[in-house]
Amino acid sequence: METNYLSSPTEESPALSGNAQFRKAVGSLLYLATVSRPDIAFAVGQLCRRVESPTQSDWKAVKRVIRYLAGSVCQKLRFSSEGNIKLTGFVDADWAGDHADRKSTSGYVFQIGHSTIAWSSKKQSVVAMSSTEAEYIAASEACRELQWRRQLLADMEVPQDGPTKIYENNQGCIKVAQ
Incomplete structure (x- = not known):
């Protein structure tokens, strides 16, 4: 494509x-x-x-x-009861991807083990001034979703030990978040 x-x-x-x-x-x-x-x-x-x-x-x-x-009709979501039940997140954003209004698009995916349980791809509501800012906005949206997912897992008696890893590829965003 x-x-x-x-x-x-x-x-x-x-x-x-x-x-x-x-x-x-x-x-x-x-x-x-x-x-x-x-x-x-x-x-x-x-x-x-x-x-x-x-x-x-x-x-x-x-x-x-x-x-x-x-x-890709054979491609499907698979949920496995075997192995790791650790929640993991992945987040990314483009910067000014919409050429009309210069707004960025955020995206995230959450998995338990290797099973995808939640995802989103959404246009940001503000214009980011840098790729770092666009990525930080995406990461904050993912963290809000993460809080809800962790609470849901705790309610289902599948508590998560320690912090949940969220993978981010923008070094500036990682430095700001630290």
Whole structure:
């Protein structure tokens, strides 16, 4: 999949006539991304931003995601009762990924052992002034989710010993957090 697969507001692409089919397809993809396919969450989030005025290139992007799903039908979430029940998080953000308003997108994934239990890909509500700030905002969103997940696990009598590791790849963000 191309990295810049969606049209920008300034890009010339014919408008999609009658966007009901586009909305229905994006809604179906959003359902899949929410309940069982974290691997398409970012792409679907980008498509959701185009629902009001989709173009032909946006429709091509929808079809590309559907082709990806058809080609990866064997990919699924697996929950294993064996081994490690330690909660782990992974977080990342782009910086100013939306070229229209320069807002970043945050994403996180939480796993117990090797089983994915929660994920999110969401546009940030503020404009970050640096990649470090964008990553820090994403990390703080992930930490809020982490508090809820740890409490849920404790309520289920699966307490987590010690702090939960959250993996972050931005060195500036790591230094600020320390």
